[in-house]
Amino acid sequence: MVIDIELTLNRFGFGKIAENKFQFLCFRFSKWKIPGKYSISFEINWRVSDMYNQVKQFVEDSFNAGVNEKSMKHFEQTVSWLKRLKPDADEPMLIAAYSHDIARAYRPIDSKTLFQNKEFNDPEVLKDHQEQGAQIMAKFLQDKDYNKESIKRVENMIRHHEEGGDTESDIIMDSDSLSYLEINAKKHIGLVDVWGKGKVERKIDWMFDRISSSKAKELAQPYHEEVKDLLYKQF
Ligand SMILES: [Fe+2]
Numbered sequence: 001m002v003i004d005i006e007l008t009l010n011r012f013g014f015g016k017i018a019e020n021k022f023q024f025l026c027f028r029f030s031k032w033k034i035p036g037k038y039s040i041s042f043e044i045n046w047r048v049s050d051m052y053n054q055v056k057q058f059v060e061d062s063f064n065a066g067v068n069e070k071s072m073k074h075f076e077q078t079v080s081w082l083k084r085l086k087p088d089a090d091e092p093m094l095i096a097a098y099s100h101d102i103a104r105a106y107r108p109i110d111s112k113t114l115f116q117n118k119e120f121n122d123p124e125v126l127k128d129h130q131e132q133g134a135q136i137m138a139k140f141l142q143d144k145d146y147n148k149e150s151i152k153r154v155e156n157m158i159r160h161h162e163e164g165g166d167t168e169s170d171i172i173m174d175s176d177s178l179s180y181l182e183i184n185a186k187k188h189i190g191l192v193d194v195w196g197k198g199k200v201e202r203k204i205d206w207m208f209d210r211i212s213s214s215k216a217k218e219l220a221q222p223y224h225e226e227v228k229d230l231l232y233k234q235f
């Protein structure tokens with residue numbers, strides 16, 4: 001068998017832009033300097049979507065412009081736990097994990113004030129938080145011409161990230177709980193003077209109790225115990 005290294009003279013192609021998928025098919029027709037020698041070949045080029053990075057920037061910019069404190073560490077750790085629970089998580093899942101709390105950036109009042117007279121898992125607050133987040137991210141992704149099917153999945157995961165209900169939303173909810181117990185719970189303990197010990201404790205327990213998978217629960221157990229100890233020692 002002879003393998004020719006070609007000299008390309010002509011090149012025709014067509015392509016399709018879609019995240020992480022086949023993007024460009026290029027045909028070549030080549031004529032060799034050697035008389036009577038021609039070859040036809042094709043190449044496939046891949047380009048990795050950078051939508052996840054665009055979403056990260058959008059989340060950061062949104063929080064910078066809002067009245068609520070940035071929690072980038074919480075978002076990063078939600079993604080990190082997602083990768084631990086589901087190592088093959090694809091881009092829509094990573095986007096949902098990073099942006100699940102985007103609605104908080106657009107909330108006109110800060111969390112300290114909002115939860116002074118409400119429980120953290122107040123049904124109305126949760127419903128609005130999930131629905132607004134789903135709509136904000138769907139609009140952002142539509143404006144960027146992101147794949148429709150993926151937008152639907154991101155919307156669905158954000159719409160159910162507090163209460164779960166399907167396989168993907170449950171994984172985002174579990175990752176959020178793990179990140180909360182690892183990162184945010186200590187911040188909430190620091191605000192016991194504002195919200196009261198009982199309310200902070202109920203939030204910590206609720207975030208632990210809602211975890212759906214036994215693997216995530218096992219991973220969350222030491223964080224849950226640690227923050228409960230901290231709460232009791234301090235107050
Ligand atoms: Fe949330």
Ligand SMILES: [Fe+2]
Nearest residue numbers: 074100101176
């Ligand atoms: Fe969260």
